[in-house]
Amino acid sequence: MARLALPVFLVLGFSLLHICYSHPSRTRKAVSPRQAGEEDDLKSQLERLWQEVNLLKEMQALQTVCLRGIKTHRKCYLTIEEPKHYHEANEDCIAQGGTLATPRDMMENNELRDYAKRSASGSKDFWIGVADIVKEGQYVDVNSQPVNFFNWDGSKKEPTGTKRESCVALSVAARGKWYDEVCRSLKKYICEYVIP
CATH class of the missing domain: 3.10.100.10 (Mannose-Binding Protein A, subunit A)
Known part of the structure; x- marks a missing residue:
């Protein structure tokens, strides 16, 4: 389960990065408060995803140790x-x-x-x-x-x-x-x- 979840979170994380940073505008437009809120929301979601990925990595490492020991x-x-x-x-x-x-x-x-x-x-x-x-x-x-x-x-x-x-x-x-x-x-x- 953890092995399957890690790639899913990575794909979601990279997709969010792609959405957030692809197709930059050639001219700077004024950012509305609503757009700024959406960007902050996306950034916080991305940060949570990275935290979950790191937690999964830690759990996977711990499982490896448990398999070698008791x-x-x-x-x-x-x-x-x-x-x-x-x-x-x-x-x-x-x-x-x-x-x-x-x-x-x-x-x-x-x-x-x-x-x-x-x-x-x-x-x-x-x-x-x-x-x-x-x-x-x-x-x-x-x-x-x-x-x-x-x-x-x-x-x-x-x-x-x-x-x-x-x-x-x-x-x-x-x-x-x-x-x-x-x-x-x-x-x-x-x-x-x-x-x-």
């Missing part, structure tokens, strides 16, 4: 297998229209763990969107919102609480438990995309 809880997740530092990983997710994944409950955490295990077999750890960079011990997501769900690895007494280890990774090897790590470490990561 879709759950009104979100799509996609593992990225090229290891990067925490900040580079988050910037890459943002550039693709998402953020580093932040599990909000145990069900999301387990789904991320299972997905990461399937999609990047042999990989042990993935960056997620949780850190205490600004204030030690105060964990926030990538949008600086407080995190209320944690899945720390208690057997290793995580988080260790050192200032050096401020970024959080999800360990597939430890059944989805979290640990804090030096942000400059290279790890694979999971991006999250909210479905509108």
